[in-house]
Amino acid sequence: MIHALVPIKNLAAGKSRLLPEFDDAQRQAMALAMLRDVLEALIAAQRVGRVAVVTPDEAVARAAREAGAEAILHLVPGLNGSLEAGAAALAPEPDDGLLIVLGDVAGALPEELDVLCGALDAHSGPAIALAPAADGGTAALLRTPANAIGPHFGADSAKRHREAADQAGVAYAEVPLPSLSIDLDVAADIEPFLASDSRGHHTRALLADLHWSHKP
Numbered sequence: 001m002i003h004a005l006v007p008i009k010n011l012a013a014g015k016s017r018l019l020p021e022f023d024d025a026q027r028q029a030m031a032l033a034m035l036r037d038v039l040e041a042l043i044a045a046q047r048v049g050r051v052a053v054v055t056p057d058e059a060v061a062r063a064a065r066e067a068g069a070e071a072i073l074h075l076v077p078g079l080n081g082s083l084e085a086g087a088a089a090l091a092p093e094p095d096d097g098l099l100i101v102l103g104d105v106a107g108a109l110p111e112e113l114d115v116l117c118g119a120l121d122a123h124s125g126p127a128i129a130l131a132p133a134a135d136g137g138t139a140a141l142l143r144t145p146a147n148a149i150g151p152h153f154g155a156d157s158a159k160r161h162r163e164a165a166d167q168a169g170v171a172y173a174e175v176p177l178p179s180l181s182i183d184l185d186v187a188a189d190i191e192p193f194l195a196s197d198s199r200g201h202h203t204r205a206l207l208a209d210l211h212w213s214h215k216p
Contacts, residue, residue, distance in 0.1 A: 002097040002117050002142070003050040004042045005086045006069075007079055008035055010057045017186045018104075019212075026210060032063050033202040034106040034184060039067040041199060042101060044110035047117035053103075054086030083151040090146075098146035102153075102183055105139045107198025109179040113140070119175045120144050127171035131180040132158045134192075139180040 011028040019027050035053070042051045053064035054072040061071035076085040087098055099117060101108065112131075119129035119142065126148040131140040138157040143149060148170050152160040158174070165172040179198040182189055190212065193200065 001049045001093070002047055002099050002144075003090055003092055003146075004045075004048050004052070004099045004101060005083065005090065006035065006038055006042070006051070006053045006064075006101050006103050007082050007086065008053055008055040008057065008060045008064075008103045009079070009082075010055075011059055018184055018189070019187065019210075022210060028059075030203070030206055031103070032060070033206040034200075035060065035063060035103045036067050036202045037106040037200045038101060038103055038108055039064065039069050040202075041108040041110050041113060042099075043068050045113040045117070046110070047114045048099060050090065052086065052090055054082050054089070056082075079153045080151040083153070087146055092146040094145060096146055097142055097144035099140060099142045100151065100153075101140045101180075102138075104184045105133075105180050105182065106184055106200035106203040107179045107182055107193055107196055108140075109177075109199055112177040112179045116140055116142055116175050116177060116180075119173045120171075123171050125171065126168075127173070128161065128165050129173040129175050130158060130161055131175050131177045133183045134181045135183070135185070137183065139177075139183055 042048050052070035056075045064071040072086045072089045074085040076082050120127045129142040133139040136156050149164045149168050182193050
């Protein structure tokens with residue numbers, strides 16, 4: 001069984017680079033819209049079992065539950081620390097896999113998440129599969145078993161996850177997936193997202209409501 005974990009930071013600290021021209025309430029609404037899109041894709045994916053969100057924010061936890069996911073409230077600082085705490089709270093079985101998906105890949109398609117989940121079917125030992133983001137980061141990381149390597153999210157995380165797998169002697173597969181390649185982190189990411197064939201209808205609708213337009 002593969003379980004999914006989505007980390008979301010405190011809403012007050014999120015997405016200041018994505019929509020700098022909008023106010024805090026609008027940026028927080030954007031973070032929640034992206035989360036809903038990611039959770040809908042994960043819940044629709046056939047190869048994903050439990051879906052959980054780890055967050056220090058009660059409003060995020062409430063939105064996760066409303067979307068049909070579990071919520072893990074945790075105050076551990078830092079993205080990687082919160083992921084370790086969330087994975088421990090999920091308490092997967094020894095043979096279970098853990099799929100970590102960032103909360104800003106709003107265009108994620110369920111069928112591409114299933115492709116990633118199946119990328120390690122031929123491996124009998126510890127292995128990881130990674131869907132890279134266009135900026136060199138990691139959009140999604142599958143670990144089998146769930147503790148195959150630690151999380152190394154941050155700048156150049158695809159490279160760092162690859163190096164961690166090599167150092168641990170863990171099989172590594174990189175799986176480029178178009179719908180996971182765009183993480184909405186800065187304003188320049190919005191145009192490629194809107195032009196793509198991905199989902200993300202909550203995010204697209206909010207951008208339309210905000211009358212967002214590209215400003216070179």
